Amino acid sequence: MSLQKILRLPKKRDSKLVESRFEPKRLSSEIPGVVFREYTLPEYPLVRIVLSDEKGNGCYTVVEPELSDEQKRLYSLLLEKLYFGLKPTQEMIRDPVKYVEENLLSIADEIGFGEEVRQNRDVLMYYVKREVGYGICEIPFRDPLVEEIECHGFITPVTVVLRGSEYPRLTTNIIFESEDELARFAEKLSERTGRSPNRANPIVEGVLPEGHRIAVTYSDEVSRPGTTWDVRKFPERPFTAPELIKYGTITPLIAAYLWLLLEAKRFVLIVGATGSGKTTLLNALLTLLHPHSKIVTIEDTAELKLYHKNWERFFTRKASYIGTKEIDMNDLVSVSLRYRPDYIIVGEVRGKEIATLVQAVATGHGGMTSFHGGDTKDVFTRVTGLVPELAEEFKSELAATVVIRRIQNPNTGRVERKVVEVDEISYEEGRTDVTPVFTWNFEQERFFLMDSKEDLTTEAAASLLIARSKQLQLSSQLLGLTLTQLREAFIERANLLSSAVKNGVVEYGVFSQMVVDYYLNKRRGEKK
Template sequence: MALDILGKIRNLRGALRPIAPKKAPTYQFVLSEAGGLVILPEEKDTKKISFTYDLIPPYSRAQIRWSDSDRSLVYRLSEPTLDDAEQKAYNLITTSLVELVDVQLSTIKNQKEAMNYLEQKVRQIVEELEIVLDKASYNKVMYYIYRNFVGLNKIEALMHDPYIEDVGCVGYHTPIYVVHKRYGSMPTNVIYDNEDELKEFVIKLAERCGRYVSYAEPLLDGSLPDGSRVQASLAEDVTTKGPTFSLRKFTKEPISPIEIIDLKTASPEVMGYLWLIIEQGVSMLICGGTATGKTTLLNAISMFIPSEEKVVSIEDTRELQLPHKNWIPAVARTGFGVPEAGGERYGEIDMFDLLKESFRQNPDYVIVGEIRGKEAYVMFQGMASGHPSIGTMHAAGVETVVKRLMSPPIELSPSLVEILDVVITLVFAQEKGKSSRRVKNVTEIQSVEQTGNARTGTAYRWIPANDTFEPGEGTYVLSKLATIKGIQLADMKREVAARAAVLEWMYENRVLGWRDVVAIIDRYHQDPNGVLAELGLAQKGLRSTIGRRAAAKSMAIPEEPQKPAEVEEEPAPPKPEAFEIPAVIRPTFEETPVAETIAKPLKKEGAKKPPASRAKKRPKKNS
């Protein structure tokens, strides 16, 4: 309508003077990312910190410096300023865009496609309304159109900072805070002073998440198309300082096990132990406080699952990124309409429903993003039936995990709780950096009493004094695996050492990308001694004591104890085929060869039945 009216006015005016020929801008807006990860300088004196780096060059930059007035580090975002003529052109273009755009931009998943569509419309408006803009002004106007139409308005540039983990707003007239990977929480110069602007932004977040938020239902929990997790509130009677939001950024590339080692969250020995027991079908939970890296570690160790196995993941909001081709990612969804008497909506699918259905798909591994309620019962029943499971839980340690599992709303019996084999506890290590995380301990559960007291052993623990990891006295899980395989416990420990050496080799040779890491892990599953020889580790006396991965068996305790068999001297492995570690990242995981020898996780057979309070009975899974 606006264009029609303006066109008629111009036609009337044309009777008095000649109309100049219409010309659309010949230049094109190009949106670029900062080239590579910026290496931040090391500076022990916080008050001397002051540096700047690009976010969306050449339009936005970040500056981190010490502020004497705030008595802390502050994060300053700089963006181009529009002069009066540019602001007038921007207002005219955006007003016309609202009428011209005939698609929902949030449905266009590719930002480049969305910007190409918008730029076509902008060129049409500039041509029709005869708006005069030079190249620099055009690019500045297009940047703000991108930021406010395709991006996330004021915080879009912050979402391009690879060092930012969280972005949060607590209400009107208050700085937005960011959590920086190196410097922790910092205030920014981005502030929402306009009440309507903040409310509209929260509604925009809900639309991007595919959710609905209103004054009747003011709470939002969802994920953006890029995977970033969103929690927001709209009504001021719920959050009295005004609408709020918290965005936890989603990494585009999943963190590999080697990057976990590089971050010093765990050591090669700890990751080698986890690699072995995950491959052999051990069930575990990762616990810790909020934002301690539970999901990140879960995603990383899931790469130890053999690539040919069938994996089903259950999440409330999508966060996991697994490289497995045979992977079913399932996400819960909210229902439609007014809640029924039981509080559920029509068409609602919760994690309990997804988990119940997942076990009917005969998965080799089940991964649960976060255990909160009744879905835990289904998960543990699946573990008892021979389906190895991995999940996360908010808890301070193994004692809290056991208590939460035995208390409402979960209320598992001790005999079900003790089916859980391993609990990994994550903590913040603030003395090592404001955003450092560490595996505090890896605990093996041996039995659980009716009172809720668990008999445990520590496989590995973190020593804060020197920031190292040392093995504990816990050998319960390795002993069970050794009994099942009919070998000595010492052989299992040598296997852990061999895998730790492979991981350390990748760390020392900077093989960090998940594609290259998964390629070597898959090769090790197929030919462990061949990989050890190729990496030059066999010459150091390292040798796989398990050999090629055998058929899958559960972790059930054998019916009758077997005497460990004498390990016969295996013939020297044939000369392996050439094995090259790619110097660059492989194109896609789909192009990574999958093992031809298919094997399933280890199941248990056979030993003398232990007392009921100690038993971890898991029937053999149907083949």
């Protein structure tokens, strides 16, 4: 049956359009407080994002274009056709927003209103893309500055965490008016991860097609007053070490130190609270590894993004009611050993999989992971509780811990992610020594190297580290380098990273080639 018969449209095109069941919901355009920034997104030039301050509270207001009555009716007709008049295709299901971008005008021609739609193309394109995308939350989902989107329940405004903002979170003008509306959105969100929430299984965790991690509590089974959800967004491309140096998260000296430990296949652990930037730092440090290394990553939800050619990507699977077996991290760490990896990277260890990872690094594989905790002491306490039988072996294999936190810059008020301490672990005859190698001094707002309170040149820092770092001394043996050669390698890497930042070489592809050239030139030098 044709769309014309379903909607009982007149056979001849009439300027007066019929009513439809689809009604666009425009967000309130009222801007609270004092505006301090305004911007648009390239894909949605008609939508303004306005940041303002209302009595010390940050506000994130999405100002959408107004719709005339005729535009509303055209919108309704287009959606009628999209939902009920088209046969679903793989292209439409895989990327509905892209499908709309490419086919909106042809759909308009099919329903006999091509000319009218062309005259109102930009406004209609936004609202139709919004509908097939993430609805009233479309803009925060597409805004690259938004790191996290939080929905606490119906009637309560959605909040966002904005990168580089002085506000911990900002209140938006996005509100779900009822539990029914919110529950439908949560269902839509969950289904894009391949899972569906219901009262029997009210908790959903998964990854959206864009790589964003979501958590949903459905209805009022486990949360009050009802459905809630949280989306942690991840950038389309991974941050590189030079980018984190540029943002002040780490320094060239810290990066060069960790680079040498990782090349020697020592075991490094990143420690921090939720949202502190553990995964971002982990991913950035992986960009320093030799581009030809074979890397196996193991995660609960696929978050890490690498461009290494020899990258094996594993993630866990929960058991299902249809009989599929649960595959946990311990299973994946075990099977990864069959892939002859140079490095085994576990996104975050939470349980006894730490035991298998420790045994893997003990056999010569490089290892790195992140751990939820406050400092190095927390790591030892929790690992001893998880696998007491392997606590001593864990301490003997661990080379360094990197503690990262979210802190507020006292000068700008902005919340920043910063490595506040890098500790070196030495284990001899049952005794564990923790030596702070790099420490962030909050008063002077700079890093101290070991017990030196002076600003050291790269050469002086290299000499101090080589003389006093037991892990670097061990790394020199594993890499087959003299201490003098290791000092030179440290200086070269620190200078390479500083040069990358100075020259704006932060994009992964360009920086990766810089790393390739470094290793290639080093190999040529060795042959001479």
